[in-house]
Amino acid sequence: MMIRVKMIANYRDALPAGHKHGVIELDVPDGATVFDAVSRFDIPLNDESVIVLNGLTVDLNTPLQEGDTVTAFSAIAGG
Amino acid sequence: MYGWHLKILRVNLTTRKVTTEDVDPKIARDYLGGRGWAIHYMYKEMDPAVDPLSPENMLIFATGPLTATPAPTGNRYMVVTKSPLTGALAHSNSGGEFPTWMKRTGFDLFIFEGKASEPVYVLVNEDQIEVRSAAHVWGKDTHETTDILKGETSAEARVACIGPAGENLALMAAIMNDKHRAAARSGVGAVMGSKNLKAVVAMGNKNPPLHDPEAMRSISVETSKNVGADVKKGSNMRIYGTSYVPQVTNTLGILPTRNFLQGTFEHVHNVDGDALKNQYLIRHTPCYRCPLSCGRLTEVPDGPYKGKGEGPEYETISSLGTGCGVSNLAALVKANYLCNEYGMDTITTGMTIAVAMEMYEKGYISEDVVGMPLKFGDHDAMIEMIKLMAYNKGFGKDLAQGSYRLAEKYGHPELAVTTRKQEFPGYDPRGSQGMGLLYATSNKGASHMEGDVAYEEVFGVPVKENPLTTEGKPELVKHFEDSFALMDSSGVCVFVGIRYMFNKDRMILPKILSEMMNLATGAGYTSEEAMQAADRVYTLERMFLIKAGSGPEWDVLPYRMLNEPLPDGPAKGRVVELDKMLPEFYEKRGWDEKGYPTQKKLMELGLPLN
Ligand code: SF4
Numbered sequence A: 001m002m003i004r005v006k007m008i009a010n011y012r013d014a015l016p017a018g019h020k021h022g023v024i025e026l027d028v029p030d031g032a033t034v035f036d037a038v039s040r041f042d043i044p045l046n047d048e049s050v051i052v053l054n055g056l057t058v059d060l061n062t063p064l065q066e067g068d069t070v071t072a073f074s075a076i077a078g079g
Numbered sequence B: 001m002y003g004w005h006l007k008i009l010r011v012n013l014t015t016r017k018v019t020t021e022d023v024d025p026k027i028a029r030d031y032l033g034g035r036g037w038a039i040h041y042m043y044k045e046m047d048p049a050v051d052p053l054s055p056e057n058m059l060i061f062a063t064g065p066l067t068a069t070p071a072p073t074g075n076r077y078m079v080v081t082k083s084p085l086t087g088a089l090a091h092s093n094s095g096g097e098f099p100t101w102m103k104r105t106g107f108d109l110f111i112f113e114g115k116a117s118e119p120v121y122v123l124v125n126e127d128q129i130e131v132r133s134a135a136h137v138w139g140k141d142t143h144e145t146t147d148i149l150k151g152e153t154s155a156e157a158r159v160a161c162i163g164p165a166g167e168n169l170a171l172m173a174a175i176m177n178d179k180h181r182a183a184a185r186s187g188v189g190a191v192m193g194s195k196n197l198k199a200v201v202a203m204g205n206k207n208p209p210l211h212d213p214e215a216m217r218s219i220s221v222e223t224s225k226n227v228g229a230d231v232k233k234g235s236n237m238r239i240y241g242t243s244y245v246p247q248v249t250n251t252l253g254i255l256p257t258r259n260f261l262q263g264t265f266e267h268v269h270n271v272d273g274d275a276l277k278n279q280y281l282i283r284h285t286p287c288y289r290c291p292l293s294c295g296r297l298t299e300v301p302d303g304p305y306k307g308k309g310e311g312p313e314y315e316t317i318s319s320l321g322t323g324c325g326v327s328n329l330a331a332l333v334k335a336n337y338l339c340n341e342y343g344m345d346t347i348t349t350g351m352t353i354a355v356a357m358e359m360y361e362k363g364y365i366s367e368d369v370v371g372m373p374l375k376f377g378d379h380d381a382m383i384e385m386i387k388l389m390a391y392n393k394g395f396g397k398d399l400a401q402g403s404y405r406l407a408e409k410y411g412h413p414e415l416a417v418t419t420r421k422q423e424f425p426g427y428d429p430r431g432s433q434g435m436g437l438l439y440a441t442s443n444k445g446a447s448h449m450e451g452d453v454a455y456e457e458v459f460g461v462p463v464k465e466n467p468l469t470t471e472g473k474p475e476l477v478k479h480f481e482d483s484f485a486l487m488d489s490s491g492v493c494v495f496v497g498i499r500y501m502f503n504k505d506r507m508i509l510p511k512i513l514s515e516m517m518n519l520a521t522g523a524g525y526t527s528e529e530a531m532q533a534a535d536r537v538y539t540l541e542r543m544f545l546i547k548a549g550s551g552p553e554w555d556v557l558p559y560r561m562l563n564e565p566l567p568d569g570p571a572k573g574r575v576v577e578l579d580k581m582l583p584e585f586y587e588k589r590g591w592d593e594k595g596y597p598t599q600k601k602l603m604e605l606g607l608p609l610n
Helices: A009-014 A034-038 B025-031 B034-045 B098-103 B142-152 B185-194 B213-233 B236-252 B273-279 B314-324 B329-342 B346-361 B379-390 B402-409 B433-441 B473-490 B494-500 B511-521 B527-548 B559-563 B578-589 B599-605
Strands: A002-007 A023-027 A049-053 A069-074 B007-012 B017-022 B059-063 B077-082 B089-094 B109-113 B120-125 B128-133 B158-161 B175-177 B181-183 B197-203 B281-285 B295-300 B307-310
Touching: A002 A009, A002 A034, A009 A069, A009 B236, A034 A049, A034 A069, A069 B236, B007 B128, B025 B034, B025 B527, B034 B059, B034 B077, B034 B089, B034 B109, B034 B473, B034 B527, B059 B098, B059 B185, B077 B098, B077 B181, B077 B185, B089 B175, B089 B185, B089 B527, B098 B158, B098 B197, B109 B120, B142 B158, B142 B197, B142 B329, B175 B185, B185 B197, B185 B346, B213 B494, B213 B511, B236 B273, B236 B295, B236 B314, B273 B281, B273 B329, B295 B329, B307 B329, B314 B329, B314 B346, B314 B379, B329 B346, B329 B379, B346 B379, B346 B402, B433 B473, B433 B578, B473 B494, B473 B511, B473 B527, B473 B578, B494 B511, B511 B527, B527 B599
Parallel strands: A002 A069, B007 B109, B120 B197
Antiparallel strands: A002 A023, A049 A069, B007 B017, B059 B077, B059 B109, B077 B089, B089 B181, B120 B128, B158 B175, B158 B197, B175 B181, B281 B295, B295 B307
């Protein structure tokens, strides 16, 4: 199924070339989880990263649905 | 004593009498410094009910025990006064260089009282303290003023001043230092203007003596390295400053858009960190002794918005940009430059224009009233409004009063998104519940800098909290309010200071920060004592608010946040569930069910009982 992965700011460097505004389409097998999607990229998979599913805070083991967007960015005090 | 000079400079602008006084070491320890000392003196000496723009209001510049020490980001000061925008407290923080130079005069605090009969500036060069005429710089913007005053005093001096907005008593007037840094919020610049005080010029060589200079140096090198590691990894703050944040808040659906009618902005890519970096960034600019260097010098090289300066920060993008529906980055950058030059808080400026835009689109104000069409997204009209506000002309007279008074005047108070009459910053609390509680209870009205629980709800620092739930938020908000009161009192910047607040297990307790304060002052705080002192500061501020007429009856949220669900994004359908959080928050703070600090709490903190 097709999902989207979005990387914000410096995490965009983890994406292959050709992404649009940090977003790429990804084909993942049925039953794949949020973790499966983000672990394909070279970003820290611990509390140094914030990873959300469709903008929502979820467990990384949450199964993905067709059309979902997984977004990741670096956890850092800002704003 | 160390760290603190334990010296206050008091300038009565009415009589032009200058006095200096010592600070009682027990008061110094109990109230930490900076923001804490300032509320101690204000509560003791001033009737909280005074008119904020009258000579009776005190205007305090306050450095902390870590200002002008080797502590990384020990470069901050607070401007504390009664706010003319909110009627509550103003305590606005700024960095750059001025605060360090101010501390090197040998004083921790400057207290300005009364009102000069004509425009003046105050020069403080250690023991040389002069109240001088400012007739020649009155009317000039903050950049010109800074250059002229440095020219006639010393290139070694640093300047904090107001621009036309402060002179004209616009309620969103800021105090700018080092040209680009702002003690921005709550109209502190209008208080300065009301005193006919155009500028403060500081210089000197009196670095505060340190209790343990050796250990202070090594802890500073160590913490600097830790921040440095993030820089190497390519930290967002290092690359983008706060301008990377629109993509984050847009993803979470809490990016203020068109006066909070929406939580996502369809043109966000036009105004985010990458757009700014690719088009206008020249280089990074640090505050004094900051390893992170999150400021950015930018330039729009040509065209109608030509200009050069610093920023914009996220809060400017979310107010003058997305808040107004503006997607023209060059115009937004120009608007930011203008606010800095006129001396204006970009949040209140932008969100007030946003309210006016909504009123115009709904037909509540006409083109005749405004003097031109004022639709969302009209960047030229937005820039024109900023000019009218700064110079108090035409429709700018209404705008210069802020959005609360503007919306009320034209019969639509439900459109103003404020608490205690101050405009919301860039996190829509319908999708960030803890921020809703913070805005409702903050001692300075809506502000993220009063206890930014977005660090957890949005940025995952030190841990990620679900922004949509209310559980646990009362305790979290109290904890962050106290943590920010501590950082604001100590003299460090919160962006880096927050790293001094948690341990390896990501438990927030100011282990490193209290250690730094001890090495600077010798006060021997435990982490718990430092947090209790912060609680003391916060609670005394609340007592001030109650006496100022801005007490619990103002712990409310505006109509839109409670009654109009977000129409889009991940937080679609939500409002702020304030009533689920407020009673527990009062309890966690040791306040009674009506929101008044209990006698027991006051006694525990050693505060006056009335
Ligand atoms: S983190 Fe940014 S705002 Fe804070 S002291 Fe450093 S440069 Fe200044």
